[in-house]
Amino acid sequence: MLESQIELKNQIHEQSNKYRALMPHIAQAYEDLPKQVYGDGALKGKTKRLMAMTAALIKGCRACILYQAEEALSLGATPEEILECIGVALSLGGTLAEGESSRLIGFLEEKGII
Template structure:
């Protein structure tokens, strides 16, 4: 499996280049996501774990890595992330289980989960 941190950084870099070329979209995108993920009845960490779960079920590798990183930045533990992965697997079956391996690799690379 490819390096998940490098993949995350490359996707982020390319999307930033895209948004630079689309200034109106850039502002709208950041306004919408800032509003969606700010704390409210649900805190930001919970929202990021929810988004990570949806990304796993949808099979969006960039979203999986981004939302996992954001959840970690907001204080999510490896155990919380892995429990959210279990929910994704219960919804998405074997395809979500396969995408969960990307989360495990990312957590290992970040030093959050000991490697086997």
């Protein structure tokens, strides 16, 4: 059986929270930038999250893939938009992005979205 992507995302979040508790000054500085970057501007936050998710697929960052997908969904991203982003990632990232896209597909399946 494949690992649960939701459980993996939760585990990463728990460990990140532990780090934040141990190093609050660094955690706060790190959290300030995304608050500014992902807010609505010329591009909507949803679009920015989809862009970040696509980049994460290309780079192979499993935590980023799951986190950005969750954020994009919370901002109204549709399964079709996410699937199109996978296509862009495949076009740019080749087999690495293809392998990581299975993580994202699994995540969407676990959430009952596809």
